[in-house]
Amino acid sequence: MAHTPPIPEGSEVFEAAGHDHDHCVDHALQAAETICTREGARLTPLRRQVLELVWRSHEPIGAYDVLARLQREGASDAEDGRPAAPPTVYRALDFLLKYGLVHRIESLNAYVGCAHPQEDHNGQFLICRTCGTAAEIEDDAISAAIRDNAKRIGFAVDRVTVEVSGLCPRCRSDAHA
Amino acid sequence: MAHTPPIPEGSEVFEAAGHDHDHCVDHALQAAETICTREGARLTPLRRQVLELVWRSHEPIGAYDVLARLQREGASDAEDGRPAAPPTVYRALDFLLKYGLVHRIESLNAYVGCAHPQEDHNGQFLICRTCGTAAEIEDDAISAAIRDNAKRIGFAVDRVTVEVSGLCPRCRSDAHA
DNA sequence: CTCGTTATGTTATTTTATAACATTTCAATC
DNA sequence: GATTGAAATGTTATAAAATAACATAACGAG
Structure with a gap:
C-alpha cells in the first residue's frame, strides 16, 4: 500500500x-x-x-x-x-x-x-452543467471538515456525497467568448 | 427499549x-x-x-x-x-x-x-439511515474547502450538494444497546 | 458429477418526474 | 367594473429511473 x-x-x-x-x-x-x-x-x-x-x-x-x-x-x-x-x-x-x-x-x-479505485472513498465531484463532464477530486480538507463536523455532532459517517455543479474552466472560457 | x-x-x-x-x-x-x-x-x-x-x-x-x-x-x-x-x-x-x-x-x-431560509446557501446534511432524520448544518470549513478546490481548478461553482449518511447520535446509542 | 451458490434472464410493476395543453385566478390598466 | 396579459393551477398522458419476484444458467468446491 x-x-x-x-x-x-x-x-x-x-x-x-x-x-x-x-x-x-x-x-x-x-x-x-x-x-x-x-x-x-x-x-x-x-x-x-x-x-x-x-x-x-x-x-x-x-x-x-x-x-x-x-x-x-x-x-x-x-x-x-x-x-x-x-x-x-x-x-x-x-x-x-x-x-x-x-x-x-x-x-x-x-x-x-x-x-482512484484502489482507495476506499466516496468521491467528490465537480460537474460542469454545460459539457456534462464530472471531475473527481479527493480533497483532504473537504473530507476533514466533514469528518470534524460529524465527530462534533456524534454522527457516525457511512457515506459522503459531495457534488458541486457549475462551469468547468473550458466552458467558462467559451462562455466569455 | x-x-x-x-x-x-x-x-x-x-x-x-x-x-x-x-x-x-x-x-x-x-x-x-x-x-x-x-x-x-x-x-x-x-x-x-x-x-x-x-x-x-x-x-x-x-x-x-x-x-x-x-x-x-x-x-x-x-x-x-x-x-x-x-x-x-x-x-x-x-x-x-x-x-x-x-x-x-x-x-x-x-x-x-x-x-435557515434567510441565507443563500445549498445546505449540508447529515442523514440518519435508521431514523431518517436529516440534520442541516452550515459549516464554513466545508464550504471554504470546496470553494478553495473550485478556485484552484478554475471551476465556477453554481450549486453544492453535501449529503452525509450514517447514524445519528441517538440511533447509534440504540444500536449499542 | 452433483449440489449449493452466485449470476443472469425475464416479466411485470413501482417510483419519480415532466411534457403538453386547458382553465382559472390575479392584479394592473383602462 | 370590464379587459387583458401573466402567473398559477388543473388535467391527461407519458417519460425516466428503479426494483420486485420468480426462472434459468453458470460456476466452483467437494
Missing part, C-alpha cells in the same frame, strides 16, 4: 476533452481486474462490459443509456434474440459500486468510472 | 425527537411569508400548504408522499372532486426550492424544510 496517487494540479482534472481515452479505459479495466482478483470478486464479461461502457462515456451516464449501448453491442458474448433488460444493468452497476469501480452521481442519476 | 443514553455534544442538530414541532412549523411558515413578501413572490395557499406538509414531516419527504397528504387534506381550500396530480406538487416544490424555503436531498429524492 502507501503509494501516493498522482494528485492532479489545477485544471488537469478537467483534461477530458483532448486525451487518449482508449488508454484510460484500458487502464481502468486493467485496474478493475486487479482489484477484483484481490477481493475475490468475479468481474464477469457482463460486468466488465458495463464498466467499459461507463468508462467510454467519460461523462456520467444513466443506467438506461448503459442499457441502450449494451443492447446495441449485443449483450456480452451472447448474440441471442432478446435485448438486455433493466435489472441486468442495475445489478452490474451495483456490483461495480460495491467494489468502488464506479461512483453514482446522485444529482444526475448517473454513473461514472472511479478515478 | 433502551434507557435514555447520554447525549453527546453538538447533537442539538438532531433534536427532532422531543421538541415542539408545531411551533417550529409555524415559525417556518411565518419566515416564509416574510421572505416571499420581501422577494415579491406569491406564497399561495397551495404552496403554503405544501411547505407546511414538508415541514410537518420533519424528515425528508418524497414528492408523492406530499401528494398523498395533500389529497387526504383536500387540496387547499378547494373541496372539489378530483384529487391533486403530480405536477401540482412538483410545481409547488420548485417554487419553494427557488426561494430557498426547502432543500432537495438528492440521495433520497426527497425534500426537507430549510432551517
Whole structure:
C-alpha cells in the first residue's frame, strides 16, 4: 500500500476533452481486474462490459443509456434474440459500486468510472452543467471538515456525497467568448 | 427499549425527537411569508400548504408522499372532486426550492424544510439511515474547502450538494444497546 | 458429477418526474 | 367594473429511473 496517487494540479482534472481515452479505459479495466482478483470478486464479461461502457462515456451516464449501448453491442458474448433488460444493468452497476469501480452521481442519476479505485472513498465531484463532464477530486480538507463536523455532532459517517455543479474552466472560457 | 443514553455534544442538530414541532412549523411558515413578501413572490395557499406538509414531516419527504397528504387534506381550500396530480406538487416544490424555503436531498429524492431560509446557501446534511432524520448544518470549513478546490481548478461553482449518511447520535446509542 | 451458490434472464410493476395543453385566478390598466 | 396579459393551477398522458419476484444458467468446491 502507501503509494501516493498522482494528485492532479489545477485544471488537469478537467483534461477530458483532448486525451487518449482508449488508454484510460484500458487502464481502468486493467485496474478493475486487479482489484477484483484481490477481493475475490468475479468481474464477469457482463460486468466488465458495463464498466467499459461507463468508462467510454467519460461523462456520467444513466443506467438506461448503459442499457441502450449494451443492447446495441449485443449483450456480452451472447448474440441471442432478446435485448438486455433493466435489472441486468442495475445489478452490474451495483456490483461495480460495491467494489468502488464506479461512483453514482446522485444529482444526475448517473454513473461514472472511479478515478482512484484502489482507495476506499466516496468521491467528490465537480460537474460542469454545460459539457456534462464530472471531475473527481479527493480533497483532504473537504473530507476533514466533514469528518470534524460529524465527530462534533456524534454522527457516525457511512457515506459522503459531495457534488458541486457549475462551469468547468473550458466552458467558462467559451462562455466569455 | 433502551434507557435514555447520554447525549453527546453538538447533537442539538438532531433534536427532532422531543421538541415542539408545531411551533417550529409555524415559525417556518411565518419566515416564509416574510421572505416571499420581501422577494415579491406569491406564497399561495397551495404552496403554503405544501411547505407546511414538508415541514410537518420533519424528515425528508418524497414528492408523492406530499401528494398523498395533500389529497387526504383536500387540496387547499378547494373541496372539489378530483384529487391533486403530480405536477401540482412538483410545481409547488420548485417554487419553494427557488426561494430557498426547502432543500432537495438528492440521495433520497426527497425534500426537507430549510432551517435557515434567510441565507443563500445549498445546505449540508447529515442523514440518519435508521431514523431518517436529516440534520442541516452550515459549516464554513466545508464550504471554504470546496470553494478553495473550485478556485484552484478554475471551476465556477453554481450549486453544492453535501449529503452525509450514517447514524445519528441517538440511533447509534440504540444500536449499542 | 452433483449440489449449493452466485449470476443472469425475464416479466411485470413501482417510483419519480415532466411534457403538453386547458382553465382559472390575479392584479394592473383602462 | 370590464379587459387583458401573466402567473398559477388543473388535467391527461407519458417519460425516466428503479426494483420486485420468480426462472434459468453458470460456476466452483467437494
